[in-house]
Amino acid sequence: MGATLSQLTQWLAERWRAERPAGRLALTPARLLRWAVLLLLLGPTALGLAGLVAPAFGLWPALGFEEVSAIAWQRWWALPGLADGLRLTLVSGIGGTLLAVLLTMGWLAAAAGTRFGERLERLLAPVLAMPHLALALGLLWLAAPSGVLMRLLLAPFEVLVPPQYPLPDAHGITLALGLALKEAPFLMLMAQTALSRLPVTAQLQAGQALGYSIPQLRWRILMPQVMRAIALPIGAVLAYSLAVVDVAQVLGPTRTPTLAVRLVELWRDSDPSSRLPASVGALLLALLVIVVMALGAAVGRYLLNRHRDWVLDNPAPRAAVRPGRKGQRGRVIRVLLGTVTAVSLLAFAVIAVQSLARSWFFPSLLPARWGLESWQQALSGLGGAFSNSLWLAVLVATLAVMLSVAVFEREREVGRLRGFVVCLYLPLLLPQASFLFGFQVGWLSLGADPGWVGVVIGHLLFALPYAWLTLAGPWARFDVRLEQAARLLGRSRLEVLIGIRLRLMLRPLAISWAVAFAVSIAQYVPTVVLGGGRVPTLTTETLALATGADPRLTAVAACLQACLPLLIFLLARAVPAGRALAPIRG
Template sequence: MASALPIAVLLLLCLLPTASGLLGSLLAWPPALTVSDAWPQQLSLSLLQSLWVALASTTVALLLALLLARSGFIQRQGFLRHRWVAPLLSLPHVAFAIGLLMLVGDAGWLWRILPDSVSTWAMPNKSLTALITVLSIKEMPFLLLMLVSQRNLFAAEQWLAVATRLGYSTNQSYWLCVVPELLRRVRLPIAAVLIYGLAVVDVALLVGPNTPSTLAVRVYQWSLQQGELALAQTQLGSVLLIAAALLLLMLLYAAVEGYQFFATRRLRRGPPAAVPRFKGFSDKFISALWLILTAAVLLLLILQSVAFAWFYPQWWPQQFSWQAWQGIPQPWLLLGRTAVLALLTASLAVISVALISAWRQQLRARQRGIVDVLLLLPLLLPQISLVLGWRAWLPSGLASMIWAHCVFAEPYAFLVLIGPYQQLTPRWRWMLNSLGYGRWRTEWLLVRGKLMPALGFAWVIAFSVSVAQYLPTQLLAAGRFPTVTTEAVATASGGAASQTAAMALLQALLPLLAFVGYRLYDANVAKLGKGANADV
């Protein structure tokens, strides 16, 4: 009990900001409002738009992730195994949104090289379609990573083999046997994506609709205004977002249970008489399309950032210049400030999550589930509501901003580490304990011998999450601590295309370097491991 006390205190410190932010939003209810008759209708439309964006983007991203995960479960391969995917995964949401609009938006590069009759398919720059498209494409790799991480945690291969012997096709076996269990195991990551789509602000400011905006954007805009009316509107919007998040979580639970019920009923009916063959074309097509699209976005950002004169409908710039890069004020200071903040956030997040994960392994299954929900709680609540609640409780400054960054980075690090920790069977601890090692010495030896690659990847994810944070940086630091993300959003809202592309690339640079560094480290560890095995 005494050894668990420090971890319990650490968990409490992780949860305290979430609880304070939630209370800060809820205690402001009910606000006193005196508004026009049309205002409730506009608010309802914004809320419906937010719900539609969350449901549509999460559904599309999940379906794509399940299709791609199929090859990982059936053929033990998948596009996540390609080493050149990591740089593309590191592209932040804001940078990707900017590049995607330059590629397929109004007057985008793709429509310049295609016939005019095809340009009618261009994606509107500020629309629900653009917002849903960006979120779907960017959230799919995260969900795929969460799905594939469960591959060794249950007997998926045995289930597929048994179902195939019973007469089901490989495709039917996957969707009826494996997918229901996968959905049950990754409900919390799916919920995090769902709530992110509901309450996203930075991406919605760039590509979302304006008439009206989504509810999270309107709450953010009200929070920047002065006066009692703006304060009341902000409080009402924050509480409505929390209520909408609870509604989405209930819908997700019902959908997972409903799919499991459907799969069970379908299995009881037995295999069909004619079994269609499925060669996995969709897996390869979707992965190739995603990789080509993301690579095209990255290359177009590079080209646009050095383009000085590039007018529609020319498909290639008339002149090139470094003027956009030279126009960034103190870029090295901006990068250094962001990097130091991300380094500190990632280190604190990974250390705290590693300690909590080690303690979690000693708990019972029900207690582990409670710890999981508590650690992921910041992702299961609208970020704008939490940050506004913190702003009401905490003084504006660097310490509050770092605290908020850690709160949002810890859940992602935990999602990366939970799978590797669960793969550590008790026999490893029994063996080390039998050699006379204490509890924490045993945990350190296991971390050093088995979990260093996973810890490194968790650190990279936490680093990237910190770099991409917009609301905590903008609201809790009161604009006195600009980062590459806040500057990228500000530039994209009214800057030239070349300046916007340069800032987007500057935002993507730090996560890219972190991912490349992790890949080099992972490859070096694997090489040393093979050399040691060869010597033996």
């Protein structure tokens, strides 16, 4: 971590010196926006990490702790169930990430670039837009002892009493499976973006000329390139899985929560002094994520090197040895991917049915009575949360896309900003429950109050990277000859940007905006920590209802939380390809 921070500091200093011609800083809108983005990414992160240190060592004057002491550490180690919480955190976080990576590798090996892969991408789009919490609730109702899957399995046997088994389980397996189903579409999207930047056609044609089959070339040539390209997204998935809160409260064990859930419980405790051990736990969770990511990076490099050595030691094509086994293996992978996609979509359908059910008893496959009473009851209390979520997501998504466009334009002036990618991923590579707690401490110490401004900044920290990543591929593939022709005809750079590039990229811009919108809708920890309970959203209200006794009200809130980004995403996909302005006259 220290090496990474020193590299970032050195890179920022070099960029600053490079942009000072003749000893004076030439300020331009693109340069100012680029530095604003860097400040947005690095400022809260650095303030958050710094804000953890003082409370962790017992120094918090606002709460009456004015001397350095070990009281916070003593209270933390005195908490019960820390060992079980650590075990659950590692099992669910590492297990969910590994399953998501394996599903992505299966998609690369058997489905990428095929008709099946294109259909799968279209089906995975709703899963990608669905918030984590909504998908977790759908999976819980789907796999419960009296859930839809068990009703389908026991329907031929006329079983009247559902079997009893613990769900969620006490080992974190259910949580790992839920995280894998949600994170795999994101890694597939990142893999697709990486493939768009590679000369895939030329590499496949050259390999086929040497006698290799397409599956062999995908495994030998494309796979290692893509896995190296999505190393940072995999790290972001690992950091999120180790520190997830809302999904862990639904799919995780209830008796012994994960470390991240324990931290949120301590932070929201009525006793303010409970935040001292919460700061210690947040600091230790950040260190845990860094250590696990470092070990994962080392294992990944080792496996890629072994794969390279294996490719070099086995250069002879083997396509004609056992063609049946190769084809059978691809069919198995495609069936597995199709099953995973079907389960995710069925979870969304279960939420919708549960929200409309008046009575739905085991073993009936469908409700005996339907009605809108749950919607009428829930909507009367969710109007404010719905409005807050909508306007907050609109504001955050708009800012994220505008800042992404500004960064892309700045890259065209000075070239590829190598250090910017690391800065972009930095909020995603740190656990939310760690640096956001510290950021709140620093935010309050600056005299700011919890509320809308802090929530907008917190949401933008996580929406901006996804907006930039979604737009990076289409932006790089744009035909610059159109812009060059317009510049030769005397048009300014701003006129070319607005009149040609942005108009021709309406659909990618809309999809990037929709992704940022969905990310903002799904944020729980930034809303709770930085909002101070003053900004209720659909996510916070859904999780609050999930602890209640009526699943129908919870289903209504989850359905609203899932349908809002899904509707925006479908509208973005329906945006027609843009057209440039009328012919430019000199």
